[in-house]
Amino acid sequence: MKYLDGYRDPDAARYIAKRIRDAAERLARVGRTVRLMEICGTHTMAIARHGIRDVLPENVVLCSGPGCPVCVTDAGYVDAAIELAGRGVTIASFGDMLRVPGTERSLSEARAEGARVVVCYSPAEALALARRDGAAEVVFLAVGFETTVAPLAALLGTARAGGASRFSMLTAFKTVPPALVALAEDPEVAVDAFLCPAHVSAVIGARAYAPFAERYGIPCTIAGFEPLDILLGIQDLLEQLADGEARVVNQYRRVVKDEGNAKARRAIAEALEPADAVWRGIGVIPGSGLAIREELAAFDAARVYGVTTAGRGPDPGCQCGDVLKGKILPDGCAMFGGACTPDHPVGPCMVSGEGSCAAYYKYSR
Numbered sequence: 001m002k003y004l005d006g007y008r009d010p011d012a013a014r015y016i017a018k019r020i021r022d023a024a025e026r027l028a029r030v031g032r033t034v035r036l037m038e039i040c041g042t043h044t045m046a047i048a049r050h051g052i053r054d055v056l057p058e059n060v061v062l063c064s065g066p067g068c069p070v071c072v073t074d075a076g077y078v079d080a081a082i083e084l085a086g087r088g089v090t091i092a093s094f095g096d097m098l099r100v101p102g103t104e105r106s107l108s109e110a111r112a113e114g115a116r117v118v119v120c121y122s123p124a125e126a127l128a129l130a131r132r133d134g135a136a137e138v139v140f141l142a143v144g145f146e147t148t149v150a151p152l153a154a155l156l157g158t159a160r161a162g163g164a165s166r167f168s169m170l171t172a173f174k175t176v177p178p179a180l181v182a183l184a185e186d187p188e189v190a191v192d193a194f195l196c197p198a199h200v201s202a203v204i205g206a207r208a209y210a211p212f213a214e215r216y217g218i219p220c221t222i223a224g225f226e227p228l229d230i231l232l233g234i235q236d237l238l239e240q241l242a243d244g245e246a247r248v249v250n251q252y253r254r255v256v257k258d259e260g261n262a263k264a265r266r267a268i269a270e271a272l273e274p275a276d277a278v279w280r281g282i283g284v285i286p287g288s289g290l291a292i293r294e295e296l297a298a299f300d301a302a303r304v305y306g307v308t309t310a311g312r313g314p315d316p317g318c319q320c321g322d323v324l325k326g327k328i329l330p331d332g333c334a335m336f337g338g339a340c341t342p343d344h345p346v347g348p349c350m351v352s353g354e355g356s357c358a359a360y361y362k363y364s365r
């Protein structure tokens with residue numbers, strides 16, 4: 001803990017909070033209310049847990065973007081996994097996917113009705129399961145952003161090298177920069193600055209955000225997960241906005257390099273290729289996904305079993321799409337805390353521990 005204490009120092013927090021107030025005051029003097037968007041689900045939870053919104057002046061709105069991989073997984077993907085389970089395939093998944101609502105039911109409900117759904121703590125566990133003597137065919141639900149994608153891409157290489165005829169992945173991989181383009185170009189979103197993700201940035205590198213600062217004039221600051229990391233990131237964004245600047249600032253240099261992680265990006269490029277992807281509540285974002293390359297098609301469950309993970313349209317009444325675009329805060333949804341709670345989630349933003357609605361429900365009501 002002693003290393004973390006430096007990032008939780010109360011005196012430093014008070015000093016940064018004052019800098020935040022000063023910058024916000026300069027913006028208020030010219031009549032500006034600004035919207036900052038955090039892009040990472042882990043930031044969303046850390047912001048809620050540490051009460052960061054409570055120190056923000058009234059003219060600073062901090063909203064969540066589409067940075068929780070579970071939240072942006074379309075109902076069609078869940079439906080496809082349930083369909084595969086219905087064909088006798090063993091579905092292996094991280095636990096938080098099980099409660100994500102499909103069109104009619106979740107994997108958890110399918111499991112209660114007899115489907116073979118196994119919770120794994122690592123994808124390698126799913127591969128080992130498929131390699132056991134007499135095992136059924138195993139499909140791993142491979143969902144995530146660049147950080148998760150890199151080890152999964154490497155696992156595809158391991159599966160091919162070591163042989164794994166009963167193992168495949170149903171993928172719903174997504175990449176952050178194309179989603180930021182979609183947000184930057186959506187006139188209804190109106191984000192003034194991005195608080196950029198920490199883990200994803202470790203893979204793609206700080207330079208990946210340069211186009212948002214240069215082309216769209218949106219300040220981008222990469223921040224870590226500790227309270228002072230986040231406060232510093234917010235201070236930096238507000239000072240850039242008050243000064244009329246738009247730069248990429250890397251406040252998380254202890255982890256993120258300008259060039260990112262070349263080895264991880266190579267592993268991704270060797271196994272996967274860019275593809276369009278469906279983001280739940282948002283729709284198709286061109287080039288924002290990653291599909292398994294032809295030479296690894298034997299490990300692509302969609303090809304092996306001929307299932308489609310195509311979008312099923314918005315969930316009736318659920319406003320996850322508006323929450324994920326930062327158009328509304330979670331309590332702006334009529335179902336928040338009533339029809340939709342973590343025990344009875346209507347939409348995926350209430351399911352994941354990193355979902356905006358779940359974070360709001362737990363810490364901000």
Ligand code: SF4
Pocket residue numbers: 317318319320321323330333334335336337340341345346347348349350351357
């Ligand atoms: S509160 Fe529930 S229904 Fe409303 S946006 Fe969030 S997840 Fe969807």
